[in-house]
Structures are given as structure tokens and as C-alpha cells.
Amino acid sequence: MKILAVDNEPPVVDILSRSLTPLGHEVLTAFNGREAIDVLEREPDTQVVLTDWVMPEMDGIALCRWIREHAQAHYTYVILLTGEGADRRVVQALEAGADEFIRKPFDLQELNMRMRTAERILSLETRHLALFALARLAESRDPETGSHLERMREVARLISVELRNHPDIEADVTSAFVETIYETTPLHDIGKVGIPDYILLKPGRLSNAEFEVMKTHTTIGSETLNATVEKYPGADYLRIARDIVLTHHERYDGSGYPNGLRGDAIPLCGRIAAIADVYDALTSKRVYKEAVSHDIARSIVVADRGKHFDPRLVDAFLAREEEIAATRTRFAEAPAAPGPASEP
Secondary structure: OEEEEEOOOHHHHHHHHHHHHHHOOEEEEEOOHHHHHHHHHHOOOOOEEEEEOOOOOOOHHHHHHHHHHOOOOOOOEEEEEEOOOOHHHHHHHHHHOOOEEEEOOOOHHHHHHHHHHHHHHHHOOHHHHHHHHHHHHHHHHOOOOOOHHHHHHHHHHHHHHHHHHOOOOHHHOOHHHHHHHHHHHHHOOHHHHHOOHHHHOOOOEOOHHHHHHHOOHHHHHHHHHHHHHHHOOOOHHHHHHHHHHHHOOOOOOOOOOOOOOOHHHOOHHHHHHHHHHHHHHHOOOEOOEOOOOHHHHHHHHHHOEOOOEOHHHHHHHHHOHHHHHHHHHHOOOOOOOOOOOEOO
16 A cells, blocks of 8 residues: 655654555655645555644644545545544544544554554445446446546535535535545436437437436436445445435426425435536536536526525535636546437
């Protein structure tokens, strides 16, 4: 594994490096949280971060929060190195997204055990890969743009992170929720695998009858996932995936589909997916339309505040506007392919 060791005491970093390298790990080093962020931005495939709790400039808790708020395409396992008397702050660390703790001075045998635990946990990342593969399956029948899924999930993640600053929603937006939104948002249109090609791939606008068939992609996908949710009720990520698939076309004022849900009756994950999907659709070129600029898309989102979109989510969108606009550059537009059809 690629491991980042962070501690403001060079001897501790040296011990970690000398202990972990013989086990086959690649060990990167930093001496405070700010340096650690620089390393993580240069080495985004870092899998484990071992960080001291108390450090100058940025401590381990702040670093942990940064990692969770800037999720990469994989999960980063965070282990905090704690001193005596840190027990009272364990809840704070868990809320920040820490996975594990090692008390200083640490025992090398315990360190090795924690690394094996990290490897087992990270092996579960195949869940993320499987989810994205399923999303790609749906996209293969509905070829819009090569980077639509990447952009949409990044916008959804940015909005989710910002919702932590909203007093009415912050309690629902845990680190696990943000990570799950990032993982499952790409599945939003998986039900389109059940839509006939003559409708799904029709160039130009659909007739009213064809659009009624197209709308069933929400129920086709959610019913498929719901069968798995019923079998594994403890798998929250499956429940969130199902809710996104079913409700990402609902509208805050109740005028959406398939069930005409209104306001907070729409699951939060569905409300987040809706604004991310619409924004990317507006700013992407299709065979039946040109892409609009970020400013025009922004004005449309703002105009639909309280109608299509939850006003609190629009506020979150605006607070992260600069980062959201940058997703267009980070995930470059692929050439538009033929289809899919547009709504009437």
C-alpha cells in the first residue's frame, strides 16, 4: 500500500517509515497537516494516512476532515496517533472521519496489526468499483458524454460537503453519507437498461407517449435495487442508491416524477442528485442541444429555487460555485455520441 506518515517529530516519521517499508509498503512523509495535503494532492492514490493528532499549522483532526471533504476516486484509511489523555476526544475524531487509533509510543506489533486491518477494509473498495461498473453499464446504452458520471458525482459531493454548514441538514450529512453519495450518484440512470432502444436512442424529442415510457427508468432501476435492499437491509449504500435512482427526477414543488413527492418527502440523496444531474446536463453538449455556460446554468438553477430544487441545496450550490464550475475542466467533455432522445 501507499502510506503517508505525518508527524511533526522527525524521529517518529523515521520509525514509521523504517517499520512499514520492509513490509512492502511505499511510505511518504510529511511533518504537519499542510504538508500532508500537498503530498495527497501530488499522490492521490495514497491509501492510508498515519497522522499525529497534535501538530502545528494543521492538526490531525483538521487533516482528517480535509481528506473526507476532498474524496478521491478511492477511500483513504486514516489512523490517528494519539497521546495520553486523548480518550475524551475520540468522539470528535470519529466525527471527523478517523478510522482507527494508535496510542503513542506505539508498539510495532500493534502497528502491523492496524495495517492488516486497513488492508482488509480497503479491500472492500471493490464495492465502489462494482457500483461504478454498473453505472457504466447503463451509460453504455445511453451514450451522452464520457465524463458525465464523474462530473455529476463530484458536483453531488461538493454540495453534500457544503450542507454540513446548514443547521437544518448538517446532522444528516455525515462523512459516511458524503462518501456514499459520491459512490452511488453515478447509478442514477441505471434503470435505462430497461428502456427500449427505439426510445432511448431516438434522436430529437420524444413524443408524450414515449416520454411516459422513458420515465419508467426510475422505477425499473429502483425496483431492481430494492430487491437487494430487502435481502441486505443493513447495507445503507444500497438504500441510498435505490432512493437516488427512484427520486432524482422528483421536484421540490411536487411536479416531478414518478411519485410527485414534495419538499423533504424527497430523500436528501435524491434532491442532491437532481441538482447535480440538471447542472451537468445544462452545461453538456448533446446532439439535440448546445451546452450552455456555467453562468447561464447557474441562473437556471437559481430560478428553480423552491420549484425544482430545495432552496438549501441551491444555497450550497452557490457556496461551492467556483469548485463546481471547475469540474468542467477537471473532467473534460468527451465528444457527443448519437442520442439519447430529449424529453418532450
